[in-house]
Structures are given as structure tokens and as C-alpha cells.
Amino acid sequence: MSRIAARFAALKAEGRAGLVTFTTAGDPDAATSQAILDGLPAAGADLIELGMPFSDPMADGPAIQAASLRALAAGAGLASTLEMVSRFRAKDDATPIILMGYYNPIYAHGVEAFCREAAAAGVDGLIVVDLPPEEAEELAGPARRIGIDFIFLTAPTTDEARLPTVLEHAAGFVYYVSITGVTGTASASREAIAAAVARLRRHTSLPLAVGFGLKTAKQIAEVGDLADAAVVGSAIVQRLASGLDAAGKAPPGLAGEVLGFVKELSAGVRKS
């Protein structure tokens, strides 16, 4: 069983939803980013999305775009992202890691080589925002063959007629983008999420993760009542950004501060 399937099975056995966190690899520097990554499981992250920095993150809002640019300025790239995962894996063999980003850096690296290196580093899943089902097979195929789940996004605009196309090759879990918009902006209502989750459940037996616009433990608890996991990205990235010093550098203790925030969020999926 893959780490992703095992983790969702374990969550189901515990009778609770999972918390999925997003941070950008190398933001704001390699050491701080690694310290955050390594500390996420203890802080309550059940699955980890690690952003692969990209110069032009069209589907992301200002917070994650800024994180990408900070990481790139600090020298991060695809190779250093995979190294981070390797170092994490040496300490934690259970928490799933999903790389999230855009296709061009992967394409530039070479799809087959990327999949091989990602699998060797201990990557469990891929979310590539600008690869819809119509274009995904050139990466999803090699990923599948090497045992990496290619995770598809569904959105409020993905109608009933289109859902089977999107879900045909879905693996790992299904990520529901709960708003029409970029990351870190508006939040969907509980009713809208409930309706969307019910609709998706009719089409797939895979676990459902809901993201975009979630900022607080309360929102996470609400989503946790409906879906199998809640994803938080921009709020964590913003917490990191607001802790930077005037020169944009990480002061001592920043990783701990970010992890403390994750711990607060994780209360949303853990019954006290």
C-alpha cells in the first residue's frame, strides 16, 4: 500500500479527517524550509504538500507567488526540492509527501528522470497545476509506472459531464479546489463545500481533500466534517512571510513559529 493510501486508511480508522499543509521548498532559505518540513508531522500535518518553486505561478495568489520568488532568490530549484524530500525521508518513512507545482521545471528536467529521482527521494504524489487531464498523460503515465500518484484537481467549474474525464486516471486522492480563484483569496461556504463533496462522492471512491481559502482551525474542522482532508497553504506561507525580518531573512525561531501555527490549525481535525 502506498504511503498516501496507508495514511488515509489510518485516518479513517482514527475516525477523523487529515490536515494537509503546503509550504514552498526553499522558502525563505534552505535550512529554515528543511526545519519546517521536518517538524510538520509532529506539528500535526498528516500529509505534506511541498511546493516546487516556479517563476510564473499563474494559479496562485500573491502569498504563494512571493514564496516561490523568495525560494528562487535563495537558490532553490527542482534538485534542491528533491534533496529536501530525501533528508525528510531519512527521518520519517510514513508521512506522505506530495510535490505541487507547474509543469515547466519538470519538463525542463526531463519527465522520466524527474519521476525516477522523485521516487528515489521518497515522493508519493504529484500535483501539477497546469496539467489538466487533456495534457497530463505525458507525466502521469511515467509517474504511475514508477509508483507515484498523479493527483488531479477538480473545481466548481468541473461539471457533471466533465468529472468522469478528470477522475478517469485519478490516483491517491482527489483535490477539490473549493473556489473559482487563485490560492489564498476567498473561502467557500460550508454549504457549497458540502454539495461539492456529495457530488464528488458519487463519482469516486478515492479520498477527498478540500483546499483554497482555508485559514483557521474552525474552517478546517468544518471541512473535516465533510471531506477526508483539509488543505492549508497560503495561511501558513503568510505566517512565515510575516515573521521575516526587515531584510527578508528568517530570524532565529521562525521555523518554530510556523510549526506552532500548524499545531493550532491541526486542532481542527483532532478531537480534544
Place this chain on the structure above:
Amino acid sequence: METLNTLRAGPDENGHFGIFGGRYVAETLMPLILSVERAYTQAKADPAFAAELASYLKHYVGRPSPLYFARRLTEAFGGAKIYLKREDLNHTGAHKVNNCMGQVLLARRMGKSRIIAETGAGQHGVATATVCALFGLKCVIYMGATDIERQAPNVYRMKLLGAEVKPVTAGAGTLKDAMNDALRDWVANVEDTYYMIGTVAGPHPYPAMVRDFQTVIGDEARGQIMEAEGRLPDSLVACIGGGSNAMGLFHPFLDDRSVRIIGVEAAGHGLSTGQHAASLKGGRPGVLHGNRTYLLQTADGQINEAHSISAGLDYPGIGPEHAWLHEIGRVEYVSATDDQAVEAFQLTTRLEGIIPALESSHAIAYAKTVAEDLGKHHVMVISLSGRGDKDVATVAKALGDNALGGLS
């Protein structure tokens, strides 16, 4: 597409020209892209749509645009007969309006009430704002902060036309950053908004649709040169940023193998300096803004900023059909530097009384380098894609205060 024995049949049903093109967008946008494609397919099959577009192109845009024999440029270059396809004489002063008129009629058919667009030089922004004013549609233009500064007259024109101009400060504040923000707007306003892409790039169906709306340039030029010379031209030359004026001129001639077709990219400070906008000569295939095409990028797949004195060519990508025509060798892609373009700008102004856009000046600059060798029997058609009034300040700056003669 080669099996049909024509180079004009692309793209395939998924929007691919060879390996290029496609639909590399977030899932949230996919249903919108598909609905634009459906609407365009229906419109294309509807004679009423063609008739409505033709009427606006004639009575509002002022088509057909002349094909003008440039006698004094021909003499100065000392060889090939130079014809200029006068897209600068269109309403709004450039070829961009051909596409905007087609797309705004489509947006109206789709029942959209709000139009967004990206712009570099501001020509597409002005054309978009113009058709929105004509039809009473809300209009939002994304424009890089750097471009806003160097194209101030166009910014004011857009505002006068009733558009909201949103400055984009991310990155270098140029066209690629403006396109990122336009895509972000679209994904957040899927219900009422139509994204009017200004060049033959972006996700399918845009590269094919924009091309179709621009082929009026080549279709007219074909008839006009037959009338003037009694035969097809020996060569076609056009500048390329995204490549819409070039594609519009080239496409009707792709199957005429006797016609040499030449696209001129912006070499900025020179290809060897790294400060240029020549995606084909200085880039390699990648995926950005919805399509696979040649891109200026680092070894790690991060997108580089382009550089050109001409804001309209200052983009790190190129339309996917151009990438394909490059790979199969049907079109030759060359380049001209900032300095060459400024020289051609002055020459055309002095010799013909025509102030060409700095974009178009790249095509004229290339023609200057080859015209003599081609000889007096060679007939060349150059796309004069836009007028250069918007560039006067940029050229004055490039030439220094002395050249202004106190006019600054």
C-alpha cells in the same frame, strides 16, 4: 496534419501543432477554454458571424488596408521591391483590432459582459478597450508597470476609452507578468468574463482563433500583390513577439512553396548578451501560459525576462504554430537588434513619411540587410503591423537629447 498535403490544417482537435500548443491550464479554467472553443466552432460555421465581422472590418476598422509600394525605401535598400502591408492604417493604428473585433463579436454571442486582456505595448489594450467602448462592455486591461511607464500615451487612450488599466508589478512588470495576472482574474471571474488574448499564443483555441482573425492580412495581401505584380511575392517578412501579425500575413501563403517566409524576432541588445526576446533563436521548448512552445528559460526551467526596446515584442515565448513552422523549416526565423530597429524606424519615417511602430521596424531592419543581395526582380511584402506614434518618446530617448534638437 501533413497527411492533408497542406500546412494550413492545424491544429489537431486537441490544439496541437506537432508537439506544440495544447491546453496547459488549471482545471478551473478548462471548462471555460472548452466553452470558448465550442462557441468559436459554432461561430465559424455561421455565415451570419462572418458577415457581421466583415461588415465591422470594412466600415469600422477601415479594411482592406492598402498594400503600398515603398519606392524610396526600395531605392535606398538597392534591391528587392519593397511593399508595405499597411496595418498601421487600421482604426487604432495596428493589426490588433482585426483580432479584437472577431473576439468581441464572439464574446457577445457567448453572453459575456466583462472583457479582460493583457497588453505589452498597449496596442492590444487600446484595440480591446476600443471594441469594448463600441459595444458597451466593461473592460479591464492588465499591463506591466514597466510598460505603463514606457507606453504612457496608450495607457491614457485606454482610460479615455473607459477601460480600467491594472498595473502589474510582479516580475519585471512586462507582458508575461500581465498575462499571469489576466489568467488569475479569469479564474476568479469565470461567470461573466471573457479573456481576449491578443496574440497567437495561450491555450487552444486561442492560437488558432487569433490566427484565423488575422489571416485577413494575408488574404488581402495575396489579392493585392497579384493585382500589382501579376504574381505571388518572392518573400514575406514580419516581426514576431507572440507572432499574430506574422501569422496573419504568412498563413495564406504557407502552401505556396515558392514564397520565402521570414519571421523577425527581437534581438534586443544582441543574442549573445542574453538581453533579447528571441524565443526561437535563444530559447527552447517549454510550457507556459497554456501552451507548449519555445521559451526563454533557465536550465532549471524558470522563465527568463525578455528584453526588447519594443514593448510589443518583449515576451519570452512565441505562438505555438510558429514553433512548429520553425521545427519543420517552412518559415525562416531571424532577428534584428534594438539599434537596427531604431535605424529602420528613422529611415522609414524620413523616406516614406510613415512612422512605423518599433515592432514593425524590426521587419524593415531585416529587409534592409538582405534587399540588395536579393536583387531588383525580387518582390518582398513586409507587414507594417502598426504605427509608431506611441514610440516617439522611446526613440527620442534611445537617440539621446541631441537628436531631439531641443524638442524634449
